[in-house]
Amino acid sequence: MFEAKFEDGVLFKKIVEAIKELVKNVNLEANGTGISLQAMDTSHVALVALQLNEKGFKKYRCEKSLTMGLSIENLQKILKCSGNDDQITLRTQEEEPTTLSFTFESKNRISEFQLNLMSLDQEQLGVPDTDYSSVIKMPSNEFTKICRELGNINEAIGIETSKDGIKFYVKGDIGEGQVSVKSNDGEKKEERVECDVDEPVNLSFAVRYFNLFNKAAALSPQVILSMSQDQPLVIEYQIEQMGSLKLYLAPKINDDEQQ
Amino acid sequence: MFEAKFEDGVLFKKIVEAIKELVKNVNLEANGTGISLQAMDTSHVALVALQLNEKGFKKYRCEKSLTMGLSIENLQKILKCSGNDDQITLRTQEEEPTTLSFTFESKNRISEFQLNLMSLDQEQLGVPDTDYSSVIKMPSNEFTKICRELGNINEAIGIETSKDGIKFYVKGDIGEGQVSVKSNDGEKKEERVECDVDEPVNLSFAVRYFNLFNKAAALSPQVILSMSQDQPLVIEYQIEQMGSLKLYLAPKINDDEQQ
Amino acid sequence: MFEAKFEDGVLFKKIVEAIKELVKNVNLEANGTGISLQAMDTSHVALVALQLNEKGFKKYRCEKSLTMGLSIENLQKILKCSGNDDQITLRTQEEEPTTLSFTFESKNRISEFQLNLMSLDQEQLGVPDTDYSSVIKMPSNEFTKICRELGNINEAIGIETSKDGIKFYVKGDIGEGQVSVKSNDGEKKEERVECDVDEPVNLSFAVRYFNLFNKAAALSPQVILSMSQDQPLVIEYQIEQMGSLKLYLAPKINDDEQQ
Numbered sequence: 069m070f071e072a073k074f075e076d077g078v079l080f081k082k083i084v085e086a087i088k089e090l091v092k093n094v095n096l097e098a099n100g101t102g103i104s105l106q107a108m109d110t111s112h113v114a115l116v117a118l119q120l121n122e123k124g125f126k127k128y129r130c131e132k133s134l135t136m137g138l139s140i141e142n143l144q145k146i147l148k149c150s151g152n153d154d155q156i157t158l159r160t161q162e163e164e165p166t167t168l169s170f171t172f173e174s175k176n177r178i179s180e181f182q183l184n185l186m187s188l189d190q191e192q193l194g195v196p197d198t199d200y201s202s203v204i205k206m207p208s209n210e211f212t213k214i215c216r217e218l219g220n221i222n223e224a225i226g227i228e229t230s231k232d233g234i235k236f237y238v239k240g241d242i243g244e245g246q247v248s249v250k251s252n253d254g255e256k257k258e259e260r261v262e263c264d265v266d267e268p269v270n271l272s273f274a275v276r277y278f279n280l281f282n283k284a285a286a287l288s289p290q291v292i293l294s295m296s297q298d299q300p301l302v303i304e305y306q307i308e309q310m311g312s313l314k315l316y317l318a319p320k321i322n323d324d325e326q327q
Numbered sequence: 328m329f330e331a332k333f334e335d336g337v338l339f340k341k342i343v344e345a346i347k348e349l350v351k352n353v354n355l356e357a358n359g360t361g362i363s364l365q366a367m368d369t370s371h372v373a374l375v376a377l378q379l380n381e382k383g384f385k386k387y388r389c390e391k392s393l394t395m396g397l398s399i400e401n402l403q404k405i406l407k408c409s410g411n412d413d414q415i416t417l418r419t420q421e422e423e424p425t426t427l428s429f430t431f432e433s434k435n436r437i438s439e440f441q442l443n444l445m446s447l448d449q450e451q452l453g454v455p456d457t458d459y460s461s462v463i464k465m466p467s468n469e470f471t472k473i474c475r476e477l478g479n480i481n482e483a484i485g486i487e488t489s490k491d492g493i494k495f496y497v498k499g500d501i502g503e504g505q506v507s508v509k510s511n512d513g514e515k516k517e518e519r520v521e522c523d524v525d526e527p528v529n530l531s532f533a534v535r536y537f538n539l540f541n542k543a544a545a546l547s548p549q550v551i552l553s554m555s556q557d558q559p560l561v562i563e564y565q566i567e568q569m570g571s572l573k574l575y576l577a578p579k580i581n582d583d584e585q586q
Numbered sequence: 587m588f589e590a591k592f593e594d595g596v597l598f599k600k601i602v603e604a605i606k607e608l609v610k611n612v613n614l615e616a617n618g619t620g621i622s623l624q625a626m627d628t629s630h631v632a633l634v635a636l637q638l639n640e641k642g643f644k645k646y647r648c649e650k651s652l653t654m655g656l657s658i659e660n661l662q663k664i665l666k667c668s669g670n671d672d673q674i675t676l677r678t679q680e681e682e683p684t685t686l687s688f689t690f691e692s693k694n695r696i697s698e699f700q701l702n703l704m705s706l707d708q709e710q711l712g713v714p715d716t717d718y719s720s721v722i723k724m725p726s727n728e729f730t731k732i733c734r735e736l737g738n739i740n741e742a743i744g745i746e747t748s749k750d751g752i753k754f755y756v757k758g759d760i761g762e763g764q765v766s767v768k769s770n771d772g773e774k775k776e777e778r779v780e781c782d783v784d785e786p787v788n789l790s791f792a793v794r795y796f797n798l799f800n801k802a803a804a805l806s807p808q809v810i811l812s813m814s815q816d817q818p819l820v821i822e823y824q825i826e827q828m829g830s831l832k833l834y835l836a837p838k839i840n841d842d843e844q845q
Contacts, residue, residue: 142501149476149504167502176511176520177469181480181504210695217667221699242660243685245667245699252694261694401760408735408763426761435770435779436728440739440763 070098070134070160073127077156077172079287079307081147086284086305086313087116088140090277095190099133102311106192114277115316117195124310126155134160136168137188146170146181195316200294200302201267202229206249207258208285208305211293214247215278221245224320225275229268229295233261238275258289269295271319278303281315329357329393329419332386336415336431338546338566340406345543345564345572346375347399349536354449358392361570365451373536374575376454383569385414393419395427396447405429405440454575459553459561460526461488465508466517467544467564470552473506474537480504483579484534488527488554492520497534517548528554530578537562540574588616588652588678591645595674595690597805597825599665604802604823604831605634606658608795613708617651620829624710632795633834635713642828644673652678654686655706664688664699713834718812718820719785720747724767725776726803726823729811732765733796739763742838743793747786747813751779756793776807787813789837796821799833 074080087094090109097104102125105118122128150156150172157171165185172179214236218225222240229235237246254260284305285291292304303315333339346353349368356363361384364377381387409415409431416430424444431438473495477484481499488494496505513519543564544550551563562574592598605612608627615622620643623636640646668674668690675689683703690697732754736743740758747753755764772778802823803809810822821833 139501145479145501146504148479149506151472170504176518177506177508179504179506181502183502184500213669220663220666241702242657242663243699243701245664245688245697247667247695247697249695259694398760404738404760405763407738408765410731429763435777436765436767438763438765440761442761443759 069129069131070165071127071129071157072098072103072122072125072159073155073157075126075155077150077154078152079310080156081150081152082283082286083118083307083313084140084143084147086281086287087118088144089280089283090114090116090315091140093137093139093186093188095188096136096138097133097192098130098136100130102128106195107190108193109277109280113274113318114281115193115195116281117314117316119311120307121311124307127157132163134163134165136160136165137186138168138183139186142183146183149179149181151177198296198299200299201265201296202269202294203264204229204234204293204295205260205262205264205290206234206293207261208289208291210249211291212282212285214249215275215282218245218247219275219279223275224272225278226270226272227293227295227301228270229263229265231263231265231268233263234293260290267297269297271295271297271301273301273317273319277315277317284313284315287313328388328390329424330386330388330416331357331362331381331384331418332414332416334385334414336409336413337411338569339415340409340411341542341545342377342566342572343399343402343406345540345546346377347403348539348542349373349375349574350399352396352398352445352447354447355395355397356392356451357389357395359389361387365454366449367452368536368539372533372577373540374452374454375540376573376575378570379566380570383566386416391422393422393424395419395424396445397427397442398445401442405442408438408440410436457555457558459558460524460555461528461553462523463488463493463552463554464519464521464523464549465493465552466520467548467550469508470537470550471541471544473508474534474541477504477506478534478538482534483531484537485529485531486552486554486560487529488522488524490522490524490527492522493552519549526556528556530554530556530560532560532576532578536574536576543572543574546572587647587649588683589645589647589675590616590621590640590643590677591673591675593644593673595668595672596670597828598674599668599670600801600804601636601825601831602658602661602665604799604805605636606662607798607801608632608634608833609658611655611657611704611706613706614654614656615651615710616648616654618648620646624713625708626711627795627798631792631836632799633711633713634799635832635834637829638825639829642825645675650681652681652683654678654683655704656686656701657704660701664701667697667699669695716814716817718817719783719814720787720812721782722747722752722811722813723778723780723782723808724752724811725779726807726809728767729809730800730803732767733793733800736763736765737793737797741793742790743796744788744790745811745813745819746788747781747783749781749783749786751781752811778808785815787815789813789815789819791819791835791837795833795835802831802833805831 091107094107102121154172159169167182170181218238226237233250288305294302350366353366361380413431418428426441429440477497485496492509547564553561609625612625620639672690685700688699736756744755751768806823812820
């Protein structure tokens with residue numbers, strides 16, 4: 069028997085909202101330690117990884133490891149039937165479940181839904197837990213804004229780190245530009261910019277993946293960018309008391325591509 | 328001479344907004360007791376009926392019964408020229424009018440419009456004033472929300488009543504679900520759920536008609552659903568001190584259709 | 587060397603927003619007295635004219651007259667990268683510049699952009715500084731609203747002035763209408779309607795140009811309409827302490843066209 073209850077159901081809705089532009093069908097894995105999900109985006113360039121620890125749930129029980137194949141689009145249709153103040157419970161009785169049950173609870177209303185599951189042929193990728201030479205923490209809405217804006221000028225965005233800050237730059241047919249965000253230890257965590265830079269990096273990425281992932285900013289006021297030269301970057305949103313949602317994206321190799 | 332003045336002109340705008348997805352051309356009938364309108368939807372499945380009593384108008388005068396054939400689309404174009412705080416007066420001098428005059432009045436601005444009328448061949452249907460075995464009063468925004476949400480899962484929605492509440496259910500390719508709304512006598516009328524059930528019903532409807540009609544929720548915080556087994560349901564929004572707007576819709580006969 | 591700094595950068599964004607539906611490519615002229623721009627709309631019917639005086643800038647310096655050919659669409663892409671609270675500086679070092687630099691400054695963020703310029707073959711039209719027989723000042727949002735609303739009924743809008751007010755009228759297939767705005771000396775400037783009418787006019791215009799220009803209402807709470815019979819009208823928005831943005835539009839000659 070598997071049961072997982074989100075006290076704050078809107079959190080689960082935000083997670084699904086954050087990944088829905090990137091992944092189509094996905095295996096949700098549940099075991100004694102919590103729920104996880106890992107999936108390549110539909111063009112097989114970016115990797116989305118979600119980890120939710122059992123401690124963060126209001127109720128959590130999973131007697132045997134389970135794999136549940138979901139269509140994100142259908143999952144969204146079900147989740148749209150919940151209110152933003154609802155508690156959401158996922159549940160299944162079967163060992164090899166063909167449906168996943170959802171209970172949405174608010175003061176006056178209880179809703180029950182069954183979502184049909186499917187069998188997906190997906191292998192779990194091992195993501196090495198490496199050290200990164202530049203780790204930048206910055207306000208998530210500012211990161212989102214910069215990516216969206218620079219994406220209007222060209223589809224390749226450059227990122228350069230230093231101890232003092234992070235620079236985003238772009239060069240396109242209509243002109244070029246750069247946005248510099250300086251380190252600052254503001255009072256509020258969500259305004260702070262922290263640059264932990266052992267070695268600076270200078271990397272170029274396809275900005276469209278950043279933009280497809282930008283609804284994840286609803287999960288946390290802070291985004292963490294972890295980079296090493298010529299290695300995939302990690303965009304991480306921590307989910308309070310529960311875990312994190314990460315996007316891994318390889319840099320563009322050939323700098324000429326951005327011109 | 329016919330003259331009818333809405334103190335609160337936005338009310339008339341809301342009524343037209345509520346029916347505009349369902350009906351195209353319509354006869355507005357005026358006589359000494361007030362204004363009424365009755366029309367089948369464009370696919371001839373649902374019936375819309377409006378009744379506005381003369382007492383609810385700021386000024387009302389109708390010396391002789393009148394039939395005014397209107398295009399709802401054109402009426403909307405005219406009404407868009409009024410502000411939400413305007414008083415709206417409908418007026419015609421002719422016995423067989425070819426135009427209907429509109430006056431929109433606000434503090435600094437007076438607008439006058441003439442809408443061309445047309446001759447429509449529509450017969451008035453007699454709607455029998457029957458008793459219903461289940462009458463449910465519930466918050467209109469909640470009803471709207473449930474219909475819109477479940478409509479994402481399948482186009483047929485089931486309604487089951489009991490003394491304790493009302494259950495909406497749906498079954499589609501992606502899964503199935505149900506939303507239960509319990510009776511409650513909340514302090515505020517607009518939060519109350521009242522179930523007057525002599526005999527429970529279990530009916531299935533094409534949810535798209537509910538959704539086409541859902542702007543009517545702007546007319547009243549409460550919706551009244553009146554049902555008898557295998558009879559058309561009535562969705563009623565009462566318009567304070569003026570009358571009501573109703574939608575009649577026959578149930579789907581074959582339960583298999585909803586799968 | 588040319589440098590012009592807007593203390594309130596959002597003002598420049600509003601100006602570009604206001605003209606972007608009307609003009610495509612445009613020469614920005616800078617000299618010792620300020621910045622100006624003049625361009626026919628893409629269908630060569632209306633003329634847009636902007637004047638910004640050097641006194642209105644936080645910093646202004648222009649050693650030699652400059653002509654900078656801009657794509658409005660590309661300019662917008664660059665300006666989208668600025669925040670609404672940013673200060674915006676335009677700058678170029680060259681005598682015959684091929685790029686224009688933009689600096690966007692806010693508390694934590696400095697952005698630098700270069701926009702590629704182009705060479706445009708545009709002649710400056712001399713606009714005679716005539717007297718107008720009817721000059722109407724009215725709230726800009728009300729003017730915008732009337733034009734948008736009446737534009738739903740027909741594409742030609744009539745304007746008739748008198749000492750007491752201004753009347754907008756329209757006649758179309760679905761009916762006809764008129765909106766009368768009376769003179770009033772309200773307390774707040776932005777609510778006042780002032781009619782300085784030496785000789786009344788009665789003119790007809792293609793309302794679509796008014797509507798293409800209506801974002802200019804964001805520049806000023808008041809619009810000034812200057813008209814003489816059978817002469818182009820001027821729609822003017824004054825930009826506080828800086829200058830003005832004007833649209834010149836010839837009236838429709840043949841009254842029959844509006845039916």
